[in-house]
Amino acid sequence: EVQLVESGGDLVQPGGSLRLSCAASGFSFSSYWIAWVRQAPGEGLEWVANINQDGSEKNYVDPVKGRFTVSRDNAKSSLYLQMNNLRADDTAFYYCARDRFKAVAGARPYHYMDVWGRGTTVTVSS
Amino acid sequence: DIQMTQSPSSLSASVGDRVTITCRASQSVNNYLNWYQQKPGKAPKVLIYAASSLQSGVPSRFSGSGSGTDFTLSISNLQPEDFATYYCQQSYSTPRTFGQGTEVEIK
Numbered sequence: 001e002v003q004l005v006e007s008g009g010d011l012v013q014p015g016g017s018l019r020l021s022c023a024a025s026g027f028s029f030s031s032y033w034i035a036w037v038r039q040a041p042g043e044g045l046e047w048v049a050n051i052n053q054d055g056s057e058k059n060y061v062d063p064v065k066g067r068f069t070v071s072r073d074n075a076k077s078s079l080y081l082q083m084n085n086l087r088a089d090d091t092a093f094y095y096c097a098r099d100r101f102k103a104v105a106g107a108r109p110y111h112y113m114d115v116w117g118r119g120t121t122v123t124v125s126s
Numbered sequence: 127d128i129q130m131t132q133s134p135s136s137l138s139a140s141v142g143d144r145v146t147i148t149c150r151a152s153q154s155v156n157n158y159l160n161w162y163q164q165k166p167g168k169a170p171k172v173l174i175y176a177a178s179s180l181q182s183g184v185p186s187r188f189s190g191s192g193s194g195t196d197f198t199l200s201i202s203n204l205q206p207e208d209f210a211t212y213y214c215q216q217s218y219s220t221p222r223t224f225g226q227g228t229e230v231e232i233k
Contacts, residue, residue, distance in 0.1 A: 116169035
């Protein structure tokens with residue numbers, strides 16, 4: 001079964017740090033981009049970051065640049081999100097998702113998230 | 127960053143109705159547009175990618191259209207399991223922004 005399982009969510013004080021993990025199984029992890037998406041309580045989805053297959057390309061949304069770092073260990077089929085200097089507005093449910101892409105001749109590939117984990121909760125509060 | 131705006135924010139419909147949700151991008155995203163469905167307490171699920179390509183396993187009553195800045199998601203013959211929140215997302219550039227969501231409620 002193709003599966004992603006997040007862990008590491010917790011209650012942390014403002015300014016603190018947290019490391020989320022996402023364990024993959026059932027597919028060739030090293031062949032896929034992977035993304036992090038978050039959802040604040042009662043709010044919509046916010047794309048946070050993604051990372052390419054070998055970890056050489058990473059992209060972030062502006063509010064987390066310089067504070068969050070996405071990384072992966074293909075040998076362990078695992079994705080990580082190191083979150084530093086956490087703020088109250090980082091409080092959210094965090095999902096990892098397989099970022100599938102379809103190549104298009106002569107154009108950029110299509111990316112879409114076709115497998116999602118169940119998520120993990122991060123609460124930033126004093 | 128590309129801003130995505132959905133309308134309406136919510137709608138009420140009955141089983142069997144046809145529903146249309148629109149999504150507008152702040153600049154052209156060509157056809158790099160995805161649609162997701164999310165039910166309460168669950169992770170999102172991709173329905174449509176590349177504006178009009180139906181993801182494997184998704185019922186054919188879901189369809190997408192559009193290109194450039196204006197897109198639509200249509201659901202024909204609305205079923206009880208379709209009551210959920212729907213999000214568009216552009217994949218033209220990073221950050222891959224989402225619309226604010228459209229909640230489809232039972233009338």
